[in-house]
Amino acid sequence: MEVIKLTGIDKIYRTKEIETQALENVNIEVRKGEFVSIMGPSGCGKSTLLNIIGMLDLPTTGSVEICGKRAENMKENELARFRNEKLGFVFQSFHLINSLNVLDNVMVPLLYRNMSSSERNRRVKDVLEKVGLSHRMKHMPSQLSGGQCQRVAIARAIVGNPEIILADEPCGNLDSKMGAEIMEILSELNKKDGRTVVMVTHNEEQARQTDRIIRFFDGRQVM
Amino acid sequence: MLKLYFKQAIALIKQNKLFSGLYILGSALAIASVTILAVVIYLSVAPIYPDTNRENVYYLSISAFNEKNGKSKFVSGYSYKAVNEWFYSLKNAKVVSAEFGRGIPFEIKQNYKNYVFNGVYADANFFKIYKYRFIAGSPFSETDFDGKLKKVVMSDRTARKLFGTEDGAIGKSVKMRGHNYTVCGIFEQPSIIAGESYAELIVPYTTYDGYMYEDDVLLWYGSYRLRFLVEDDAQADALRAEIVDIFNRFNNSDPDWEVAINRLYMKSASRNSSNFEEWTEFYESGSGILLLIGTFILLLIPALNLSGMISSRMEMRELEMGVRKSFGATRETLLKQVMWENLILTIMGGIVGIFLCWVILYGCKEWVFMMSFEETATITGTEVDITTEMIFAPAVFLFSLGACVALNVMSAYIPAKRALKRPVVEMLNDKK
Ligand SMILES: Nc1ncnc2c1ncn2[C@@H]1O[C@H](COP(=O)(O)OP(=O)(O)OP(=O)(O)O)[C@@H](O)[C@H]1O
Ligand SMILES: [Mg+2]
Numbered sequence: 001m002e003v004i005k006l007t008g009i010d011k012i013y014r015t016k017e018i019e020t021q022a023l024e025n026v027n028i029e030v031r032k033g034e035f036v037s038i039m040g041p042s043g044c045g046k047s048t049l050l051n052i053i054g055m056l057d058l059p060t061t062g063s064v065e066i067c068g069k070r071a072e073n074m075k076e077n078e079l080a081r082f083r084n085e086k087l088g089f090v091f092q093s094f095h096l097i098n099s100l101n102v103l104d105n106v107m108v109p110l111l112y113r114n115m116s117s118s119e120r121n122r123r124v125k126d127v128l129e130k131v132g133l134s135h136r137m138k139h140m141p142s143q144l145s146g147g148q149c150q151r152v153a154i155a156r157a158i159v160g161n162p163e164i165i166l167a168d169e170p171c172g173n174l175d176s177k178m179g180a181e182i183m184e185i186l187s188e189l190n191k192k193d194g195r196t197v198v199m200v201t202h203n204e205e206q207a208r209q210t211d212r213i214i215r216f217f218d219g220r221q222v223m
Numbered sequence: 224m225l226k227l228y229f230k231q232a233i234a235l236i237k238q239n240k241l242f243s244g245l246y247i248l249g250s251a252l253a254i255a256s257v258t259i260l261a262v263v264i265y266l267s268v269a270p271i272y273p274d275t276n277r278e279n280v281y282y283l284s285i286s287a288f289n290e291k292n293g294k295s296k297f298v299s300g301y302s303y304k305a306v307n308e309w310f311y312s313l314k315n316a317k318v319v320s321a322e323f324g325r326g327i328p329f330e331i332k333q334n335y336k337n338y339v340f341n342g343v344y345a346d347a348n349f350f351k352i353y354k355y356r357f358i359a360g361s362p363f364s365e366t367d368f369d370g371k372l373k374k375v376v377m378s379d380r381t382a383r384k385l386f387g388t389e390d391g392a393i394g395k396s397v398k399m400r401g402h403n404y405t406v407c408g409i410f411e412q413p414s415i416i417a418g419e420s421y422a423e424l425i426v427p428y429t430t431y432d433g434y435m436y437e438d439d440v441l442l443w444y445g446s447y448r449l450r451f452l453v454e455d456d457a458q459a460d461a462l463r464a465e466i467v468d469i470f471n472r473f474n475n476s477d478p479d480w481e482v483a484i485n486r487l488y489m490k491s492a493s494r495n496s497s498n499f500e501e502w503t504e505f506y507e508s509g510s511g512i513l514l515l516i517g518t519f520i521l522l523l524i525p526a527l528n529l530s531g532m533i534s535s536r537m538e539m540r541e542l543e544m545g546v547r548k549s550f551g552a553t554r555e556t557l558l559k560q561v562m563w564e565n566l567i568l569t570i571m572g573g574i575v576g577i578f579l580c581w582v583i584l585y586g587c588k589e590w591v592f593m594m595s596f597e598e599t600a601t602i603t604g605t606e607v608d609i610t611t612e613m614i615f616a617p618a619v620f621l622f623s624l625g626a627c628v629a630l631n632v633m634s635a636y637i638p639a640k641r642a643l644k645r646p647v648v649e650m651l652n653d654k655k
Contacts, residue, residue, distance in 0.1 A: 051648050054549065056549055056647045056648050056651070057646070057647070057648045076553060076554065077553050077555075080548070080551050080552060080553040081551060083549060083550065083551050084550060084551020085551070089549050089550070091546075091651065095542060095545075095546050095651065096546075097542075097543045097546060097547075098238070098543075099231070099234040099235055099237075099238045099543070100231070100234065104230075108546065108547060108550050109550040109551055111224075111227070111552070112547075112550065112551040112552050112553075112556060113551075156550070160550075160551075
């Protein structure tokens with residue numbers, strides 16, 4: 001069963017003077033429980049693709065169907081709810097909220113759900129344990145190493161039990177040892193918890209650990 | 224959720240102390256200014272010593288007397304004759320009191336020094352309408368009044384100025400207008416803010432030489448003004464009707480004169496009045512409206528400034544908002560969050576503002592209050608007293624809180640809403 005189904009996607013960025021075609025006729029299907037990596041040179045449209053899958057952005061043309069829902073048919077509130085329940089993002093540069101400590105950062109997705117605060121706390125503590133950061137709950141992001149920040153970001157992405165995890169270069173800013181740790185966590189989420197993972201990476205070795213590699217060049221799918 | 228907003232607000236303050244400091248200061252100044260306005264307006268209608276019955280005290284100070292042939296017209300108070308024949312016997316009032324002399328300086332020469340006081344020629348009922356607190360002696364009685372005894376009641380401050388003592392002043396004598404008066408009571412000095420009830424010394428009007436004077440042309444006009452204490456609003460209406468009735472009977476029987484009934488200036492003290500009809504009506508339609516308009520004007524400029532600050536703050540928080548959106552926050556939720564967080568800052572500013580307001584009121588009370596109590600105050604250069612009951616009034620506090628909410632909405636709503644409108648991708652991508 002496909003949880004991600006992109007058909008005939010074009011994405012054109014228009015500014016006053018220039019027009020950039022970031023994606024051109026992209027067709028991708030990802031089955032439930034698959035671990036897919038996306039590769040390609042800088043500027044080829046990987047982040048753009050992830051944004052579209054994550055329903056943060058709409059394609060210029062083409063249709064996006066995630067978990068059986070079409071993005072273009074949804075209203076803002078529906079979209080927000082959908083993102084909250086089905087999707088978990090790990091951004092290219094962590095994007096932690098600097099004014100919040102680790103615990104509160106991870107809790108963000110749960111704030112937009114109907115849930116008691118004790119239940120929220122319990123869940124946050126569970127995932128922090130999973131990523132090995134229980135002892136850093138009260139730390140601020142500025143007091144963490146890059147690898148720790150990325151683990152917080154992953155914890156935040158999975159705390160709400162989303163079906164799909166979208167990770168944009170989760171190991172990009174990390175040294176190879178930390179990168180390996182993060183890969184470990186992601187594959188465990190995929191294998192043990194059956195999460196669908198779509199990961200952007202520049203690292204061939206990491207990509208080979210996944211089920212399938214989708215390559216991009218200049219906005220087009222190469223294979 | 225509120226606890227969470229509070230936590231977040233504290234975190235934001237810690238994170239950006241300069242912004243928060245300036246923001247709190249800005250709100251504080253705005254709230255201080257409207258709280259001062261509120262206190263001034265509140266004090267013009269509130270029951271404060273000695274006018275503790277304020278909402279049930281009514282005033283009839285002047286009438287317009289027109290000659291039936293249209294030749295002449297007087298707008299003035301009433302004569303002794305009018306007071307006795309028309310007013311003292313009114314049935315629809317608990318107390319009727321007549322007085323004159325307010326606004327005339329009382330000069331006293333004591334120990335070769337000249338003093339000027341704010342005094343009033345009154346009857347014994349004056350003390351039934353206003354609850355003067357006596358610290359020594361007692362007010363002059365009905366019998367003293369009828370017997371034209373030259374007794375004077377004065378405030379502790381007046382006594383101190385004249386004799387250097389307060390309770391020791393009882394039985395001493397002062398010379399006013401060529402007569403010697405004996406001090407029979409010392410009361411706590413009221414504040415000039417008490418308005419109509421304010422006096423530094425009070426003497427029986429029967430001791431004034433020309434107190435029964437009446438004019439040949441029109442026997443009814445003179446310098447007396449009337450105060451009524453009524454049970455409630457209903458009795459006030461009945462009183463008004465009773466007075467209209469008296470005037471009507473006069474108009475029907477007097478060959479030459481009539482009282483303009485459509486201009487019956489019977490005013491409640493709690494809707495403080497001047498003698499101009501339009502102005503009075505405006506006042507009567509509510510000091511509330513005056514306060515609201517004033518507040519809006521006073522908040523507008525600070526709100527615009529604060530709104531600029533919030534605008535730049537929202538830019539700094541763009542990434543945060545983008546992240547929250549991508550994890551499922553709707554614009555509404557975020558707007559609510561920003562407004563609450565900001566309200567917490569504004570209320571902190573409000574608390575500082577209320578303190579600031581007290582400091583300003585204590586420090587510049589003359590300047591602040593003379594504007595509104597000019598008439599009485601200019602006579603003697605009286606001091607303005609401010610007591611805690613006046614500015615710790617719960618009504619004023621609630622109002623200030625409301626002003627915080629208003630300021631918050633006026634300053635934060637538009638910039639927050641606009642900032643949150645941006646597409647998520649843009650919010651996440653802006654590299655800062
Ligand atoms: N908001 C935007 N406006 C205009 N052009 C954009 C915008 N976002 C991306 N682009 C352009 O679209 C193309 C694809 O960008 P994208 O960020 O998807 O690349 P990427 O593959 O993620 O690159 P990297 O590996 O460096 O992260 C680039 O040429 C980029 O300049
Ligand atoms: Mg990218």
